[in-house]
Amino acid sequence: MIFYKIKGKIVLSKIPRDSYEIISEEAAKNTDGIIYSLTNMNPRKSRRSFCVTNPSELFLEKEDLKLLKKQSSTAEASDIPDWIKSKISNREITCINATFPNWEEVLDGPALPEGKWRINIIGLGDVGGNLAAGLRLAASDYVSEIGLYDIDPNRIKRWKYEAAQVLSPSDEMIPPKLYPLTKDTMFDCDMFVFCISVGVPEVGKEPEDVRIAQFEGNAEVLKQYSKLAREKNFKGLFIVMSDPVDLLSNIAYNFSNMDEDGNMDFKGLAPEQIRAYGLGVMHGRAAYFAEEEGALQYLTEGRCFGPHGEGVVVADSIKNYNEKLSDYLTVRTKNANLDVRTFGFKPYIAPAFSSGVLSFIETIKGNWHYSATSIGGIFMGSRNKLLKSGVELETYDFPDNLYNKLQNTYDYLADWYEKPIFQSSRS
DSSP, X not given: OEEEEETTEEEEESSOOTTSEEEOHHHHHTOOSOEEEEEOOOGGGSOSEEEOOSGGGTTOOOOSGGGGBOOOGGGSOTTSOHHHHHHHHTTOEEEEETTSTTGGGGGGOOSXXXXXXXXXXXXXXXXXXXXXXXXXXXXXXXXXXXXXXXXXXXXXXXXXXXXXXXXXXXXXXXXXXXXXXXXTTTTSSXXXXXXXOOOOOOTTOOOSOHHHHTHHHHHHHHHHHHHHHHHTTOOSEXXXXXXXXXXXXXXXXXXXXXXXXXXXOOXXXXXXXXXXXXXXHHHHHHHHXXXXXXXXXXXXXXXXXXXXXXXXXXXXXXXXXXXXXXXXXXXXXXXXXXXXXXTTSXXXXXXXXXXXXXXXXXXXXXXXXXXXXXXXXXXXXXXXXEETTEEEEOOBOOXXXXXXXXXXXXXXXXXXXXXXXXXXXXX
16 A cells, blocks of 8 residues: 555555655554545446445445445455554545546545535426425525526526525524526536426326436436536536436436547546435335335335336335335335326425435435435435545345345346437437
């Protein structure tokens, strides 16, 4: 292990890094706060940076679904000094993939604010509008400003007018300020939220999977915003809430990282900047159906994994997995949106609040929440935290039958990524 000082930060590497200042271990271990480790991985199939939670991740060589598996104590390398293991336990090491051309930017520290965040919502339909009102209602301790944008200027006026009238009678609460955005200002924020939906099927005319039916239309719109994020050199979080959130996240990554000739240069959004928020409502739906069945263990031990739709996996308990009950909860959860449509309504209230408002607040607080983040280049939904040192994934001792279901979902998403729409910049 070699110790370097780069841009004033302590950096560890197993591979010699020419032109950087080498320092002693003694000088390195007296450093407070976050330090960094360097590795080399395929940028198409890895994150640019992440929080190291286990010694096996210190110089990680490959990302895949196994990142969700709890590592045994035997995985701890005996040659790693105790002070580094302590840093890992305190979540004070960030691993950086040095194959990204702009990897040194990570050494400047997180681009996210210490205090309240600025959130810009793009698309003020059913979900986007309710998201704005919900954040105004519940996020006053965590959000300072909410920017509003839609191609219909009257929607901007409507939601600025109505959401601004959501106000607590308490004179101690200072709600987030709402203001209209233009294309020039939509990336002036800490969290950019894409809520634009094209071609949402009418109630009573929905196909078997409503979310997939929206994919191509939403993807074409998202490509343009992804390229704009690159042009603006956006450093905040790029959030996808339009369906299908998991697949669209990969669209955002690919197209923000393409040059004018359609070649991937990896100079756009980093994988860890992009997050899909759709699994929060699946967790809420799973909990609803679990309570109906008297399976109250789900509320404390249950977990959801995978996409917001086809491929979702519900586990009734991560400690004592019941496959039959979990399969039932999975089917009910996956089809819950269709249930609401049989009542004659589009399902958007729970997604706006469970996947949006409440999950955003927990993200800002650095707490566990549900969202899809990049795992080996696949945006896979799971519980995670966003820390100063990067994303921490919750890990588990999976029974084989549950892990196999997750692997099937992971492979299902990977197969989608091979389709031409993910590869070509010409649309």
